[in-house]
Amino acid sequence: MSAHDTAERQYTLDRELQAYISECRGKEHSESFLISVLHKVQARYGYLSQEHMQEVAELLGVPASTVSGVATFYHFFRLQPQGKYKVSFCLGTACYVKGAPAIIDAFKEELGIDVGETTKDGLFSLEITRCLGVCGLAPVVMINETVHGKLTPASIPALIAGIRKKEEAG
Ligand code: FES
Incomplete structure (x- = not known):
């Protein structure tokens, strides 16, 4: 991805979440906030979509494989919308x-x-x-x-x- 693409990147996560993730990224050991970030995303959207996990990876500066690894390891994270x-x-x-x-x-x-x-x-x-x-x-x-x-x-x-x-x- 070029610098230009990065500047154009539009995230679908809401602004409040983006701000929270940026705040976490500015701290020491930002990757340690991953679980907390995923909890907030799930609380807001009901589950963790592929798109949102990718955005978390980019915004927090951790590999996408780490995000999906954590999301699938813990049973309290949902990767699909909830049923009726x-x-x-x-x-x-x-x-x-x-x-x-x-x-x-x-x-x-x-x-x-x-x-x-x-x-x-x-x-x-x-x-x-x-x-x-x-x-x-x-x-x-x-x-x-x-x-x-x-x-x-x-x-x-x-x-x-x-x-x-x-x-x-x-
Ligand atoms: S342990 Fe199941 S309701 Fe309390």
Whole structure:
């Protein structure tokens, strides 16, 4: 890229984020701010697009491979837009010991996606969350604003089918 191209570069990240990244770049060990920058980008846009990750790399002065490496390593970063139904798995202690990992596996199997992904029809996305404060109902899954408690892996297909049916009915 020539100096001229650099001067012409138009970023799609909003001005506030660009200003924050410039501020980080001016500090010592600017690359150590990468996770914080990615959190802010995700909070603003809901996920980390390829374009935004490229812009973060340029603005922060770190290799694009480092940005995508960090974004894919941490499960709390999303690389796709969220689904209409955001399924959040509680992995707090109570839910974990009461079988949350098996619940997560049941959703993954039923939907054919991994945590951090969105189904092709844009309906479901999966993510991990912290304790939701309703440990007595463990294991708990929140789907948008609704809490589903005392789940078993066997109950998951019917739960998903119920949502799909509701969607089809419009
Ligand atoms: S540990 Fe899951 S709701 Fe508290």
